[in-house]
Amino acid sequence: MKFESRNPFSDEHILTHEYDTREEIMSKIIEAKNAYIVWNKLTIEERATHIFKFAVKLEEQREVVAQMITLETAKPINQSYAEIDKCIITIKYFVDHAKDFLANTIINEHAHLQYDSLGVLFGIMPWNFPLWQALRFAIPSLLAGNVVLVKPAPNTATCSLFIEKIFVLTGIDLPIYTQIYSKIEDIEFIISNEYIQGLSLTGSTEAGRSVAQICAKYFKKYVLELGGNDPFIVLEDADIQQAVHMAIESRVRNNGQSCIAAKRFIIHEKIYDDFIHLLIHKLDELEYGIPTNKNAYITCIARADLKARVDEQLEELRELGYIKIYEHERIAVSKNTVFPMIYIRYEKQYEGEIFAPIFLVEKFATTQEAIIKANNTSYGLGASVWTTNKETATHIATQLNCGMVYINEMTMSEASMPFGGIKNSGIGKELGMLGIREFVNTKLVYEK
Numbered sequence: 001m002k003f004e005s006r007n008p009f010s011d012e013h014i015l016t017h018e019y020d021t022r023e024e025i026m027s028k029i030i031e032a033k034n035a036y037i038v039w040n041k042l043t044i045e046e047r048a049t050h051i052f053k054f055a056v057k058l059e060e061q062r063e064v065v066a067q068m069i070t071l072e073t074a075k076p077i078n079q080s081y082a083e084i085d086k087c088i089i090t091i092k093y094f095v096d097h098a099k100d101f102l103a104n105t106i107i108n109e110h111a112h113l114q115y116d117s118l119g120v121l122f123g124i125m126p127w128n129f130p131l132w133q134a135l136r137f138a139i140p141s142l143l144a145g146n147v148v149l150v151k152p153a154p155n156t157a158t159c160s161l162f163i164e165k166i167f168v169l170t171g172i173d174l175p176i177y178t179q180i181y182s183k184i185e186d187i188e189f190i191i192s193n194e195y196i197q198g199l200s201l202t203g204s205t206e207a208g209r210s211v212a213q214i215c216a217k218y219f220k221k222y223v224l225e226l227g228g229n230d231p232f233i234v235l236e237d238a239d240i241q242q243a244v245h246m247a248i249e250s251r252v253r254n255n256g257q258s259c260i261a262a263k264r265f266i267i268h269e270k271i272y273d274d275f276i277h278l279l280i281h282k283l284d285e286l287e288y289g290i291p292t293n294k295n296a297y298i299t300c301i302a303r304a305d306l307k308a309r310v311d312e313q314l315e316e317l318r319e320l321g322y323i324k325i326y327e328h329e330r331i332a333v334s335k336n337t338v339f340p341m342i343y344i345r346y347e348k349q350y351e352g353e354i355f356a357p358i359f360l361v362e363k364f365a366t367t368q369e370a371i372i373k374a375n376n377t378s379y380g381l382g383a384s385v386w387t388t389n390k391e392t393a394t395h396i397a398t399q400l401n402c403g404m405v406y407i408n409e410m411t412m413s414e415a416s417m418p419f420g421g422i423k424n425s426g427i428g429k430e431l432g433m434l435g436i437r438e439f440v441n442t443k444l445v446y447e448k
Contacts (some may be wrong), residue, residue: 003154005183008074009291009334012117015158017340018135020181028178032120032147033195034176039119040145040419044102047143048095053170054139055091058084065162070291072156074299074336075254077292087135093415094436098143101433102440110448115440118197118221122180122190124211125160126202127153128257128304128355134163136140136413137200138177140436146174146197149190155303156371157181180340188214196437198222202259203377205424212427223428223438225420227353228381230411231374231397232262233396236270238386242408244278246360248383252340253288255301256357259425260382260404260411263354264372265361266360272363280358281341288330298328300336301356307336310356314341321347322360349376367392371399381421382411384434402431 003017009029019026039047059067061085069080081230085201107111114319121141125134138148152160160179167177181192191199192213198221201211208224215222232250234243240306250262289296301307307345316323328339340357363368374383382404397405404411413419418434420426428436 003042003153003157005072005157006303007071008155008304008336011041011304011335014072015053016155017181019183020186022186023420025180025182025190026193028149028175028180029120029190029193029195029255030349031175032149032178033430036117036119036147039142039174039176040146042145043144044145047145048098050097050170050172051091051139051143052171054166055088055095057169059164060087061162061166065131065159067292068159068162069156072086072159073130073254073302074291074334076296078294078376079254083129084131087131088135089429090141090284090343090415094139094143097433097435098140101436102144108443111444111446114445115144115437116443118439118441119146120441121148121198121200122196123148123150124187124201124203124207125150125152126200126293128254129157130156130159131163133202134160136430136435138163140431141439142176144436144440145385146439147174147181149196150181151182151187187211191215191220194216200430200439201225208426219413221439223420223430224426225379225430226424226426227379228259228261228421228425229263229265229351229353229377230260230378230382230402231264231377231400232269232384233266233370233374233385234268234275235370235385235387235389235392235429236268237388239388239408240273240275240278242273243386244275244282246384246410247279248282248286251359252283252297252357255299255338256340257302257306257355259353260413262384262410263358263360264374264377265359266354266370266371269363276325276361279342282344283326286328286340288328288339290333290339291427298339298357299337300332300334300335302336304336305339306355310338310354310358313350313352313354313356314346314358315352316345316352317360321345321349322350346395350416350434351378353379367396371396375399375401378424379421380423381425382406384409384411
């Protein structure tokens with residue numbers, strides 16, 4: 001069995017990598033444990049100096065890495081550049097703030113909290129943002145004194161390998177970031193190891209449930225960033241031009257393959273027709289093309305099996321009574337292309353997460369009805385609310401059952417803000433002060 005990466009747009013072979021044997025996995029874990037002993041003894045300032053060099057080297061390799069992201073994921077090249085730039089900003093943010101985030105918290109004259117590293121952490125990473133997802137887990141963890149082992153998605157193994165290579169280029173003579181090319185059957189073997197102290201997974205709800213059970217079995221700390229079915233609520237008084245613009249940004253970016261993409265569009269009945277009309281007009285203007293074309297906004301889905309799953313979900317929508325009222329009309333050059341579509345809900349709600357630029361639209365009459373519709377899901381990642389009435393926006397935000405609410409902005413991730421959901425969307429936080437404190441021992445020290 002092998003890791004295999006293929007260009008999803010052309011189906012050309014990129015990389016094949018053998019799975020690690022259990023002996024190889026064990027060797028990498030032991031090397032990481034030994035690296036931790038040295039890395040953890042460094043001051044946070046010394047660790048920050050090394051991590052800053054990583055940001056510098058990543059910036060130097062920006063063009064090469066962007067091309068690799070686009071090659072393996074079919075992400076439009078401008079969005080690949082943006083992913084790298086976001087990583088660089090995030091690294092520099094944590095370099096600047098880690099010391100303050102991990103400084104002792106004074107409770108009273110006798111007691112304080114200190115934040116100690118845990119040891120070797122294991123990350124299971126996705127393919128849709130191969131640099132961003134891995135580094136937003138790894139960088140805060142490393143600055144806190146931990147070291148990381150990372151299992152990349154098979155179809156983006158080359159991107160992840162670049163991360164490991166860039167760490168080497170910085171001159172860090174320690175395996176603080178190491179790839180594990182493991183089979184799914186070896187996940188429990190890794191988590192159960194005595195040196196593994198925590199796990200971070202970004203992926204499906206099903207994968208999260210599976211690893212959570214394993215972590216519970218071995219009493220290992222875990223953070224799960226899972227799926228989403230985010231509502232996008234547009235009230236009667238919203239700036240409809242801006243709302244439509246950001247609806248497209250949120251739903252179509254990365255060909256719709258984002259956990260925090262808006263997926264359910266809940267529109268006030270008085271502006272519903274206008275919203276639909278403008279949405280169709282703006283979708284018609286989007287340019288489709290090869291991923292390396294800087295003008296392309298739509299390319300294709302990242303793997304053939306993922307495209308097949310989207311096709312199945314579209315059939316499920318029809319069975320539930322959804323009516324397709326629009327599809328972007330182009331001739332697909334790639335067999336994995338899914339063009340933007342708009343479906344109107346008339347009967348049952350579709351509960352799954354669709355990783356494609358599919359807009360599910362419904363209307364509401366009252367604010368309370370919008371809240372009920374938004375909360376009618378087993379997911380709870382993010383939500384966005386569009387209105388010019390601050391009081392109404394605040395009221396809705398307090399009633400939504402999710403980890404993040406954005407008002408007059410699409411749901412997004414940013415270095416300074418904690419990111420994470422509830423219910424089937426996950427457990428724990430990434431980013432910000434809360435994120436860097438997830439994989440530490442919050443130790444009480446009392447002195448009388």
